[in-house]
Amino acid sequence: MLSLLLIILAATFFTGIIIRTKSVASGRKGPGVFQPVKDVIRLFKKGAVYSETTSFVFRLAPTIYFASVFVAMLVVPFGQSKGIISFNGDFIFFAYILGIGKFFSIIGAMDTGNSFEGMGASREALYSMFAEPAFFILMGSLALLTGFTSFQEIFSALHLGSSISYALAVMAAFVFLMIAMIENSRMPLDDPKTHLELTMVHEVMILDNSGFDLGLIFTAGYLKFAIYGAIIFNLFSGTIAYQYAIPMFFGMQAFLAFVVGMIESFMARFRMNHNAQFIVVLSSVSLLIFFGALLVSGKFI
Amino acid sequence: MNYISIKNNQTILLSDIPESNYESFFDMNFGLISGHPARHCVNYFGYKAGNNVKLICCIADDTTHEILVSTCLVHKTHELESFSKELLCFEKFEREIHENFGINYIDHLWLKPVRYANNRDDKSQTIANYPFFSIDSEELHEVGVGPIHAGIIEPGHFRFICNGEQILHLEIQLGYQHRGIEQLFINNKKLLQRATLAEDIAGDTVVGHGVTFAHLWESMCGYEAQLDTEFSRTLALELERIAVHVGDLSGACTDIAYQLGSAVFGRLRTPIINFLQEWCGNRIAKGLIRPGRNQFPFTQELGERLKHVLDVFEPEFNEMSEKLFSLSSALSRFERTGLVSNEDATKIGVVGMVARMTNLNRDIRSSHPFSLYSELAHQPILKRHGDVYSRVQIRRKEVEQSLQYIRTLIANIPAPTENKSITDAPKPSSFCLSLVEGWRGEICHCALTDKKGDLMIYKIKDPSFHNWLALALCVRNNEISDFPICNKSFNLSYSGHDL
Numbered sequence: 001m002l003s004l005l006l007i008i009l010a011a012t013f014f015t016g017i018i019i020r021t022k023s024v025a026s027g028r029k030g031p032g033v034f035q036p037v038k039d040v041i042r043l044f045k046k047g048a049v050y051s052e053t054t055s056f057v058f059r060l061a062p063t064i065y066f067a068s069v070f071v072a073m074l075v076v077p078f079g080q081s082k083g084i085i086s087f088n089g090d091f092i093f094f095a096y097i098l099g100i101g102k103f104f105s106i107i108g109a110m111d112t113g114n115s116f117e118g119m120g121a122s123r124e125a126l127y128s129m130f131a132e133p134a135f136f137i138l139m140g141s142l143a144l145l146t147g148f149t150s151f152q153e154i155f156s157a158l159h160l161g162s163s164i165s166y167a168l169a170v171m172a173a174f175v176f177l178m179i180a181m182i183e184n185s186r187m188p189l190d191d192p193k194t195h196l197e198l199t200m201v202h203e204v205m206i207l208d209n210s211g212f213d214l215g216l217i218f219t220a221g222y223l224k225f226a227i228y229g230a231i232i233f234n235l236f237s238g239t240i241a242y243q244y245a246i247p248m249f250f251g252m253q254a255f256l257a258f259v260v261g262m263i264e265s266f267m268a269r270f271r272m273n274h275n276a277q278f279i280v281v282l283s284s285v286s287l288l289i290f291f292g293a294l295l296v297s298g299k300f301i
Numbered sequence: 302m303n304y305i306s307i308k309n310n311q312t313i314l315l316s317d318i319p320e321s322n323y324e325s326f327f328d329m330n331f332g333l334i335s336g337h338p339a340r341h342c343v344n345y346f347g348y349k350a351g352n353n354v355k356l357i358c359c360i361a362d363d364t365t366h367e368i369l370v371s372t373c374l375v376h377k378t379h380e381l382e383s384f385s386k387e388l389l390c391f392e393k394f395e396r397e398i399h400e401n402f403g404i405n406y407i408d409h410l411w412l413k414p415v416r417y418a419n420n421r422d423d424k425s426q427t428i429a430n431y432p433f434f435s436i437d438s439e440e441l442h443e444v445g446v447g448p449i450h451a452g453i454i455e456p457g458h459f460r461f462i463c464n465g466e467q468i469l470h471l472e473i474q475l476g477y478q479h480r481g482i483e484q485l486f487i488n489n490k491k492l493l494q495r496a497t498l499a500e501d502i503a504g505d506t507v508v509g510h511g512v513t514f515a516h517l518w519e520s521m522c523g524y525e526a527q528l529d530t531e532f533s534r535t536l537a538l539e540l541e542r543i544a545v546h547v548g549d550l551s552g553a554c555t556d557i558a559y560q561l562g563s564a565v566f567g568r569l570r571t572p573i574i575n576f577l578q579e580w581c582g583n584r585i586a587k588g589l590i591r592p593g594r595n596q597f598p599f600t601q602e603l604g605e606r607l608k609h610v611l612d613v614f615e616p617e618f619n620e621m622s623e624k625l626f627s628l629s630s631a632l633s634r635f636e637r638t639g640l641v642s643n644e645d646a647t648k649i650g651v652v653g654m655v656a657r658m659t660n661l662n663r664d665i666r667s668s669h670p671f672s673l674y675s676e677l678a679h680q681p682i683l684k685r686h687g688d689v690y691s692r693v694q695i696r697r698k699e700v701e702q703s704l705q706y707i708r709t710l711i712a713n714i715p716a717p718t719e720n721k722s723i724t725d726a727p728k729p730s731s732f733c734l735s736l737v738e739g740w741r742g743e744i745c746h747c748a749l750t751d752k753k754g755d756l757m758i759y760k761i762k763d764p765s766f767h768n769w770l771a772l773a774l775c776v777r778n779n780e781i782s783d784f785p786i787c788n789k790s791f792n793l794s795y796s797g798h799d800l
Binding site for chain 2: 022028115119122193195196270271272274
């Protein structure tokens with residue numbers, strides 16, 4: 001319950017901080033930190049417009065996408081406190097419930113028959129496919145290291161290890177942050193600010209969505225960032241008491257948003273064919289973590 | 302020989318242009334161009350003379366600084382041999398002649414419509430029923446972009462044939478912006494109307510087209526512009542070059558999602574165009590250039606102001622370009638993207654900056670000098686690779702060069718003289734050609750007058766006319782997601798092409 005509240009709270013300012021950081025870095029004042037939330041509230045008050053060429057799939061897709069992110073959020077723990085749902089192997093549930101959402105957002109985009117949206121869908125599918133091994137090798141290694149298979153147990157056992165497990169946690173944090181960037185289609189893989197359909201990944205898939213549906217998609221995006229932020233926090237939090245852990249959680253989320261904003265301000269986007277290479281590199285970092293885990297647990301013969 | 306050699310901005314009598322039959326006209330012009338990379342066709346157009354069509358071909362020779370003009374008379378029913386089969390640079394001119402007068406070529410590669418001009422020969426052909434180059438393959442897919450684009454830009458249609466992310470073919474169809482500018486030059490009788498019309502040919506080359514028209518008109522009226530007038534024109538051309546190049550650098554940064562470059566270059570454009578406003582009351586210099594007068598004399602005080610503006614501008618520009626050109630993520634997007642080979646560039650007859658980035662030396666400022674450029678002893682900046690990086694780099698170097706020219710110019714501001722207005726009307730039955738190097742490249746205006754000295758034909762060639770094809774070729778085998786950066790690195794004009 002605690003993690004659910006904290007993630008929702010963090011989601012309200014995460015994207016706002018990214019935008020604010022980018023504004024300040026380019027010499028502008030920028031909108032308020034809560035502007036994205038206000039935008040979503042405005043969208044929720046509107047009706048949606050549907051193209052005549054779309055079917056029920058297109059109408060269904062945003063809702064399922066949002067629901068999948070929401071359910072995924074329920075399994076994320078906060079320190080010692082479990083998520084609302086917690087069972088053995090819940091990280092597999094987490095990955096594939098997000099996968100269902102992604103699947104629907106992809107077929108929703110294909111349903112419009114728009115040539116841009118088809119391109120965006122194929123890119124998004126490719127990147128998610130490459131990101132999946134990175135996530136599973138990483139979570140598998142952590143499970144191997146700790147001997148547990150649910151998020152909450154893995155994270156609470158993680159801090160008990162030697163200093164090498166903290167080194168692994170730093171690498172894991174990097175992989176999670178990059179997966180968050182891929183999942184949310186942010187720089188350096190995708191430029192969320194561009195107006196050029198041909199270079200878009202995620203934005204082009206939602207070109208036909210409007211009003212309430214668009215609000216749902218945006219909200220899901222904000223939540224996703226906060227979810228990954230929470231997972232990264234969990235890597236380090238361990239058994240810290242709540243009165244310290246909660247401020248640390250918000251501090252960490254704000255810091256991550258700041259880092260994302262700085263990356264987006266001071267570098268150019270990757271060339272599209274470098275994206276796939278870059279994502280595969282994440283899997284190799286995960287493999288390093290896997291070998292680290294083998295070393296620590298003495299499973300090398 | 303069956304041609305007449307003229308200089309840039311020289312007026313000759315129409316009867317002085319030697320006329321021959323199409324066969325010898327063809328052989329001669331063919332011989333002039335093929336195998337001579339220093340010669341290229343600056344304009345080739347036709348006009349109706351009774352039931353016949355008169356063709357005029359103007360070939361510029363960059364080494365002798367001359368323009369070779371020849372003409373011939375053909376009838377609509379004649380089927381002609383085309384230059385394009387061997388010389389691709391004629392491809393678009395011949396398509397235009399075909400579109401406007403219905404002249405057929407027996408061996409033209411593709412008589413595709415150019416711009417659906419209002420006065421075209423075959424009115425049944427419209428953009429709505431145009432058969433785009435298409436594919437039947439199951440593996441390939443087509444992507445159509447435009448005519449309405451995501452950014453606030455002009456209309457144009459791009460049709461891609463892609464194999465996954467890779468572009469196999471791009472077809473560009475323009476004409477949405479056609480306003481009949483050439484006809485409006487004839488219909489509008491007042492000089493002021495025509496001068497403002499010239500400024501409206503392409504909104505980003507106000508000074509370039511304005512100066513071309515002014516030179517042409519003054520030459521036809523036998524008027525010699527004074528030193529201070531030419532000084533203002535040269536200065537305005539260079540300021541326009543800086544403003545647009547800096548704006549394009551900002552655009553290139555936006556397209557690769559480099560926010561810092563986009564913001565800083567975008568801001569750096571402002572002091573330059575604000576200075577133009579200070580000078581003439583308009584940020585894109587509308588109203589600054591008028592034939593036969595120095596509308597806004599450049600005073601010593603303005604010179605001081607400009608010097609101050611540049612002193613602030615230059616270090617900031619250098620710092621930002623230093624940063625951009627050492628940023629690896631930006632270079633990885635620029636390098637080896639959108640290649641145009643020197644061979645292709647020569648073949649399709651590109652001009653201006655696009656020619657120079659493939660090591661093809663085409664710069665009217667040095668080959669056919671006008672205004673004060675012969676005194677500046679302009680040396681064109683050449684790059685070798687022909688990729689986006691070359692095009693971005695050439696912008697940086699040209700900005701630096703223009704800054705230097707402006708500093709040289711304002712060190713010695715000529716005293717304003719009293720305007721002596723044009724007293725004579727244009728010479729009757731004459732022909733004049735004017736070339737100017739705008740920021741984008743060579744601008745060519747040709748005018749013909751009738752027996753009474755009224756304007757009979759006005760022909761405009763914007764540098765975009767040829768350069769669009771270079772864009773279509775450069776994106777082949779590139780990723781479709783790199784198209785926007787390729788497009789921006791050329792920054793071609795839709796309205797300049799569509800006229």
